[in-house]
Amino acid sequence: MARDKIKFGLRISPETQKLVRDLYPRDNCQSQNEFIEKAIQFYAGYVSGQEAVDYLPPALVSAIRGTLQGSEDRIARLLFKLTVETSMMMNVLAFAADINTEQLDALRARCIKDVKKTNGTISFKDAVEFQKENPQ
Structure with missing residues (x-):
C-alpha cells in the first residue's frame, strides 16, 4: 500500500x-x-x-448484541405464551357468547379505535363500563 x-x-x-x-x-x-x-x-x-x-471495542459490541438477542428471545417466548392464553380465553368466550357476525365486526372496529386512541392502555373496567352503557 x-x-x-x-x-x-x-x-x-x-x-x-x-x-x-x-x-x-x-x-x-x-x-x-x-x-x-x-x-x-x-x-x-x-x-x-x-x-x-x-x-466500540469488539467485546462491548458482542455483549450488547448478546443482551439484545437475549431480550428479543425472551419477549418472543412471552408473546407466544400470551397469545396461547388469549386464544384459550377467546375460545371459551366464543363457546359461551351469543354474538352474531355483525356485532363482532362492530366490536372489532370499536376495539381497534380504542387501542389506537389510548395507545393500548385499555382496562377491563373500561370494557365493563362500555358494555353496561351499550347492552346487546
Whole structure:
C-alpha cells in the first residue's frame, strides 16, 4: 500500500510518547507510527460521527448484541405464551357468547379505535363500563 509522505511537525509530550511506546505492542501494531495512525483514524471517525459500532471495542459490541438477542428471545417466548392464553380465553368466550357476525365486526372496529386512541392502555373496567352503557 503506497502512502503519501507528508511531513508534519508533530510535537508529542513525553507522557504521550511513553503511552504510545507502552501500548502499541498491545494493539498488535508493528510500529509506533502504525499505532498513532490508527489512533488518528479512530478519533477522526469519532469526530465525524461515523458508525459508532466501528469505534466500540469488539467485546462491548458482542455483549450488547448478546443482551439484545437475549431480550428479543425472551419477549418472543412471552408473546407466544400470551397469545396461547388469549386464544384459550377467546375460545371459551366464543363457546359461551351469543354474538352474531355483525356485532363482532362492530366490536372489532370499536376495539381497534380504542387501542389506537389510548395507545393500548385499555382496562377491563373500561370494557365493563362500555358494555353496561351499550347492552346487546
